[in-house]
Amino acid sequence: MKNTYDYIVIGAGSAGAVVAARLAEDKELNILILEAGPSDLADEIQSPSKWPLIWNTKRDWAYHTVPQEYAGNVSKYWPRGKTLGGSSAINGMIYIRGAKEDYDNWAYKGCYGWDYDSVLPYFKKSEAYELGENEMHGGDGPMAVTKIKEPNPISIVAIKGCQELGYPTTDDFNTNIWGAGLNDLSVTKDGIRCSTAEAFLKPHLRSENLTIITEALVHRLIIENKRCVGVEYECNGEIMKVYTTQEVILSAGTIGSAQILMLSGIGDQEELNEVGVEVIHHLPGVGKNLQDHLLCSVIFEAKQEIVPPKANLLEAQIFWKSRPEMKVPDLQPLFMALPYYAPGFEGPENAFTFCAGMIRPVSKGFMKLVSNNPKDNPMIDPRYLSEKADLDALYEAVELCRKLGQTEALKDWMKEEIYPGQDKSKEEVLDYIRKAASTYHHMTGTCKMGVDKDAVVDPELKVYGIDGLRVADASIMPDVPSGNTNAPAIMVGEKAADMIKESLKLKTKEYCMELN
Numbered sequence: 001m002k003n004t005y006d007y008i009v010i011g012a013g014s015a016g017a018v019v020a021a022r023l024a025e026d027k028e029l030n031i032l033i034l035e036a037g038p039s040d041l042a043d044e045i046q047s048p049s050k051w052p053l054i055w056n057t058k059r060d061w062a063y064h065t066v067p068q069e070y071a072g073n074v075s076k077y078w079p080r081g082k083t084l085g086g087s088s089a090i091n092g093m094i095y096i097r098g099a100k101e102d103y104d105n106w107a108y109k110g111c112y113g114w115d116y117d118s119v120l121p122y123f124k125k126s127e128a129y130e131l132g133e134n135e136m137h138g139g140d141g142p143m144a145v146t147k148i149k150e151p152n153p154i155s156i157v158a159i160k161g162c163q164e165l166g167y168p169t170t171d172d173f174n175t176n177i178w179g180a181g182l183n184d185l186s187v188t189k190d191g192i193r194c195s196t197a198e199a200f201l202k203p204h205l206r207s208e209n210l211t212i213i214t215e216a217l218v219h220r221l222i223i224e225n226k227r228c229v230g231v232e233y234e235c236n237g238e239i240m241k242v243y244t245t246q247e248v249i250l251s252a253g254t255i256g257s258a259q260i261l262m263l264s265g266i267g268d269q270e271e272l273n274e275v276g277v278e279v280i281h282h283l284p285g286v287g288k289n290l291q292d293h294l295l296c297s298v299i300f301e302a303k304q305e306i307v308p309p310k311a312n313l314l315e316a317q318i319f320w321k322s323r324p325e326m327k328v329p330d331l332q333p334l335f336m337a338l339p340y341y342a343p344g345f346e347g348p349e350n351a352f353t354f355c356a357g358m359i360r361p362v363s364k365g366f367m368k369l370v371s372n373n374p375k376d377n378p379m380i381d382p383r384y385l386s387e388k389a390d391l392d393a394l395y396e397a398v399e400l401c402r403k404l405g406q407t408e409a410l411k412d413w414m415k416e417e418i419y420p421g422q423d424k425s426k427e428e429v430l431d432y433i434r435k436a437a438s439t440y441h442h443m444t445g446t447c448k449m450g451v452d453k454d455a456v457v458d459p460e461l462k463v464y465g466i467d468g469l470r471v472a473d474a475s476i477m478p479d480v481p482s483g484n485t486n487a488p489a490i491m492v493g494e495k496a497a498d499m500i501k502e503s504l505k506l507k508t509k510e511y512c513m514e515l516n
């Protein structure tokens, strides 16, 4: 193993695996990718219906928030992938990009080059859409996106119930987001999860210019004169140092990237002083702007036996709005053929869930270090439901799901509403929502891209105030897209790799001009 590489990528997750693989396409470059977790060789990862079995194992960071003041005063569990592929190896495999307006809004806030028309080519670049290339989909990218072959009966009746209530349907959320329909999945044609490790890293396993090190926990960046020159990490109990000739790309995810910046002395100076980290660069936005979507389970006991789902457990959903005047969806209820009880709630096993989802949160939270030890999980406070607008929206999502349970389409399936429960007052329903609300797993924003004083990276994803360092993952999203965040994180990886390659070309050109 060398001790100097052209580029060092930290984190082999949804975005990091893409950045490393795309850079390694240039055989002149030597790339290192450091991943804290072990390999992804596990049946629970490969089989699309087994993903919740990975929770609380060695491949899950298993974070917990602080007790949520506005959400039942309980701590909420946050699974995150800790393996090759990162969270794309433990996620629900729904392939969705969100609304066009999400990205146009990023550009409106100063993130030039990130409007939907500009990012669409990057979504398409990564994609091998089962139905082939068209205006909205890519046909020959590394990442399989397939249709659900044998949907569970609950998924089908839920969509019919939505139609009965007057909602439209859609057969492709990435072309027309509004309405109810079956999801596209990041699953191969052979029915195996298509994580970014599967799609992007595996084809490079024999590439001599891409070195992948697993179980390598990055402690901090090595910074000299405000330039990132390398990385310090721990592997097999040994502390190692590795250096870069070009750049370090931080792709450790919404928690990991902000944590590593702070451990390296880049963050809010007062907060860093409190935990004994020497301040290298005061950047107050690091760890702030934490945003997440929320779910709340509406659970029905079933009249007839539910067959176990064959696909990804999350086959169908609806994108809708909490108020008629809304221009983009803010609700995304998911239909599951199993009971998804929140911690502390229980009920019959032969049951199904319409999981009310709220996807345009107004509440913003933060995370910060509790010590200067890289092995200590940071303190995470998403401040769920701290803004009343979020509770109002989630309430509308719950009511939509409850109405769906009462439709004719569901008559042969729905025996009884278990949660929030029949004949509950609005106050009781709100109380249930606060207690049962859980993450939709879409945390973003702690290293926000932007042009304001709280921004951490510029629109080229370069960290303000430090040379040779970019962040590329879900943490840079200024606002969480209104949909699931895996495809957007992969898009960030694709665009980052292209920008890095462009910078290198420019540098080489300048160097050649100097020589002449």
Ligand SMILES: Cc1cc2nc3c(=O)[nH]c(=O)nc-3n(C[C@H](O)[C@H](O)[C@H](O)COP(=O)(O)OP(=O)(O)OC[C@H]3O[C@@H](n4cnc5c(N)ncnc54)[C@H](O)[C@@H]3O)c2cc1C
Pocket (backbone or CB within 6 Å): 010, 011, 012, 013, 014, 015, 016, 034, 035, 036, 037, 079, 080, 081, 082, 083, 084, 085, 086, 087, 088, 090, 091, 092, 093, 094, 095, 096, 216, 217, 218, 219, 251, 252, 253, 254, 256, 257, 260, 314, 440, 441, 442, 443, 472, 473, 474, 475, 484, 485, 486, 487, 489
């Ligand atoms: C349970 C679950 C279900 C989800 N379901 C869906 C879904 O169905 N569809 C969808 O679109 N999205 C889903 N998501 C969200 C989506 O997977 C994430 O938003 C996306 O994977 C984030 O990508 P990322 O690159 O930012 O981070 P990650 O993919 O989490 O990658 C970060 C990587 O960095 C590594 N790392 C962190 N710290 C260090 C360190 N100090 N040293 C070395 N390595 C480090 C991590 O181990 C990890 O591999 C789900 C997420 C979860 C957890």
